[in-house]
Amino acid sequence: MQRIPCVLMRGGTSKGPFFHAWDLPANVVERDEVLISLMGSGHELEIDGIGGGSPQTSKVAIVSPSLHPDADVDYLFVQVMVAERRVDTAPNCGNMLCAVGPFAIEQGLVKAQGDKTLVRIRNLNTQTFVTSLVQTPGGTVKYEGRTAIDGVPGTAAPIHLTFLDAVGSKTGKLFPTGQARDVFDGTAVTCIDMAMPLMIIEASQLGLAGNERPAALDADSALLERLEALRLQAGRAMGLGDVRGMVIPKPVVVSPPTSDGTLQVRYFMPHNCHRALAITGAIGLATACVTPGTVTAQLLGEHALQLSEVRLEHPSGVIDVALSRDGGKLQASVIRTARRLFSGYVYAPTMRRLAS
Template identity: 55%
Template sequence: MTMMNSIPCMIMRGGTSRGPFLRMRDLPDSQEAQAEILLNLMGSGHALQIDGIGGGDPLTSKVAIVERSSDPEADVDYLFAQVDVLNRRVDFNPNCGNMLSAVGPYAIETGLVEPEAGTTIVRVRNLNTQRLIECHIPTPERQIAYEGDTTISGVPGRAAGIQLSFLEITGTKTGALLPTGQATDTIDGIEVTCLDAATPIMMVNAADLGLSGHESPAELDDHHPAMLKRLELVRRQAGRRMGLGDVSQSVLPKPVLVSAPVDNPSTLCTRYFVPHRCHSAIAVTGAIAVATAVSVPGTVANRIAVEAGKLEAGRQLSQVRLEHPSGFIDLDVEHRDENACDIVRVSLIRTARKIMSGTIFYSLPATPARDTLTSKAS
């Protein structure tokens, strides 16, 4: 027996991602019960997510849950959920910086934050990482401006720019920038960098896997099965070394292939996995982690940047441009006292758009399943 239920919903594009935005107050307290609702409203368990609003892709199978914050330093709390497309699993462990781009506008749209004249700064506490982010939302005449002249790679057209500043990003899940205590580790004969800044990642020099690092996502996904299998095995071992335990059912750490850039203004070329398919661009949090790693001596990213002449050995880089399959992303990295391992904030520009506001309906079994939750937000 199933029951038809409904919940207020706003569908928004945030950066290069899209998904429903929900109020925490409209969901049950249990994260397991929340997961069951998200799976059904997204239509997971089917490649097309035909019975829900998911887009059949990890980038469009994401949910943002937002509520007024009890933290005096924040305006709103934001819980991100990655909803599996094919499997009935929800991961509350990672953060998503692209969906975060729309949290500020959503908070204003729903009355959680009062808009200011000119620019409204919405302080967001991310419940997945317990970190703060400042979102600078353009609000001329106290109205959200979605239209503008800003372009971001991976999104068609132009929109109003939203500045995101991620504060105190190191050790979000592991408690350390370099959770293994080293700039590089050797796993299965491959030199990797395990780093935790905004999100845990595992970086590999693409050349060490027999790749140029400039392959398209389709080529990597469809024509390199042996490489993907090896990359996943290395990722799982990296997860254990980082103190994350068995990560076979988690999306963290994210694997990133790095290589020398094609375009002269760029710092590095990246191919980011989510974690079993190559991202069509790069996640915001993943970009922050790579940009942070560029200045950390001895990391895979640092070595490639130095060898490519993008950085002088022993120096820090405050402006980083990363190439990805859809273009590039620019990040500003602020170090404390010129310490490469002590990052005050990382800022970048994204865009967002409100797509739909209304009520979403979903079917829910009378007795929720018990195997829908893969990990809890810390």
């Protein structure tokens, strides 16, 4: 067995191990095999690993010092599949990202700068940049605080994330198909790439109210088949090719809010409904709300185009996204929390056993 230094962290509504890049194999194939093994991928409970048996808890963050002048650290996100023995490094994960700052400071990759420390992060999955403002009174990361986020019990210290250049994260374009609204199999969708490639559909077009619980949606095989058929078409139209082996684009079902939100959301990952909402997905949805011609803009009406803050209702509560422009570029900010859960070593079979 090989022993690998590891820190398990909760980031937002996700959870997973954080590694230094130098503690994992440099060869990508070998690295992925190690991650699959230590997470227990290939079993619905990930019983022979530290994965939690859910896409939200089968995630890995790999962090290293950055050579880019605009970043302090590089962050690679790895989505480890639960039932299949494979990984996907195409998307970013904003929830895991909010724990990168605290990890980098505590591991000595970034020096604390007073009561608050700004960590500049380059996401290697999308080659985009994010700043993370972490509470560091006395030069030490503070996890305790009064900030609550829906989907996580209790309160913690706030972490401010600002996505600086999230437009076209994977495709290079906000609307990769060349338009804000497309029609596949008679269904109107918006294909948008802002922090995460998304395929947005109004709930009524799928025969849904939009307030269904995730478990009910996961059990609706006809719905999942229809979403996947639309997602495959969207992937090709967005220039991503055959996306059957990829987790992008993410299908998102939207409907009018039920309380004081801007929009109600059901976010798929892509074959299971998220129990809350991905941060990168929230960034894309908020952008769609204020962009003319999108499915969301048409649903909400013209007043939404002037919003500077979008409140997204999800199965566990709400996420607020603040929107601003810097030199004409749209930027989005969210407040999240994180927590260090344990640090030590995780054990994985040697490569010789994995190869056999």
